[in-house]
Amino acid sequence: VARAVRQRLHPRPPLPRDPWKTLFEELDLWAGEGRTATFWWRNDDVEELTRGLAFLLELQAALNVPLTLSVIPGRVSPALGELLAAHHKRGIATAVAQHGFLHLNHARRYARPAEIAARRPRQEVFDELLQGRRRLETLPGWAPVLVPPWNRIPANWLPSLPGLGFRGLSTFGPRPQANPVRGITQSNVHIDPLSWGGRPAFVGAGAVVCGVRAQLRDRRRGRVDPSEPLGFNTHHLYGDANVWHFIEEFIGRTVAHPAVRWLAAEQVFQHEG
Numbered sequence: 001v002a003r004a005v006r007q008r009l010h011p012r013p014p015l016p017r018d019p020w021k022t023l024f025e026e027l028d029l030w031a032g033e034g035r036t037a038t039f040w041w042r043n044d045d046v047e048e049l050t051r052g053l054a055f056l057l058e059l060q061a062a063l064n065v066p067l068t069l070s071v072i073p074g075r076v077s078p079a080l081g082e083l084l085a086a087h088h089k090r091g092i093a094t095a096v097a098q099h100g101f102l103h104l105n106h107a108r109r110y111a112r113p114a115e116i117a118a119r120r121p122r123q124e125v126f127d128e129l130l131q132g133r134r135r136l137e138t139l140p141g142w143a144p145v146l147v148p149p150w151n152r153i154p155a156n157w158l159p160s161l162p163g164l165g166f167r168g169l170s171t172f173g174p175r176p177q178a179n180p181v182r183g184i185t186q187s188n189v190h191i192d193p194l195s196w197g198g199r200p201a202f203v204g205a206g207a208v209v210c211g212v213r214a215q216l217r218d219r220r221r222g223r224v225d226p227s228e229p230l231g232f233n234t235h236h237l238y239g240d241a242n243v244w245h246f247i248e249e250f251i252g253r254t255v256a257h258p259a260v261r262w263l264a265a266e267q268v269f270q271h272e273g
């Protein structure tokens, strides 16, 4: 009901007839200014070897763009290491970031879900993160980057991350700053083709493409940090053929534009200051 009321008060503007055209017009402006629009791809909730994961890696190989997998360390299977080792031989950048520890919700009832939750003893959480790090650091492509489950972590815990061995942090939405604390580079995701109200569902190509264009325009006009790469967030466990088709089309069409570069994790989390 709240959503229906909100939509009546603030109706969404109708989508343009050809959203792809408006996106490419925006990218042409970037090219005209001699600027590069940087993107990166983060796929969440990787744990064991599934058909969806194998399909994701095949798609990445076909598109030939870098990918960062956010892996749940408490749930990884040995088969994942073997799959990644074989995949790495293809020579496409594929990084492994740490997605919390077990991806369990520790928030209070009715509160927004979080595993790295302020109500938990700090040391308990840090011990889990260290244990998780040890499980992942032997995987091919491992990067010292934390992706907190549900994209939440208490801000006053960030100063402890470098001591736990992390160099990068990734949540959702425009980053407030590139280095929230000394020694940590933050690069978030901004675009998710799924909606998470109930069962995850594809929001539609038009809505995603318009969202990307708006994010790019905000960067070009300096409304948000223009140096933050635009993060495209996928979840291989959810979605139907339409989402896969869209992911393929979106990356395939943008990567072909001269103003666009899809970055590997080491560039996304490059230490800036």
Ligand SMILES: [Zn+2]
Binding pocket: 044, 045, 099, 103, 149, 150
């Ligand atoms: Zn997750």
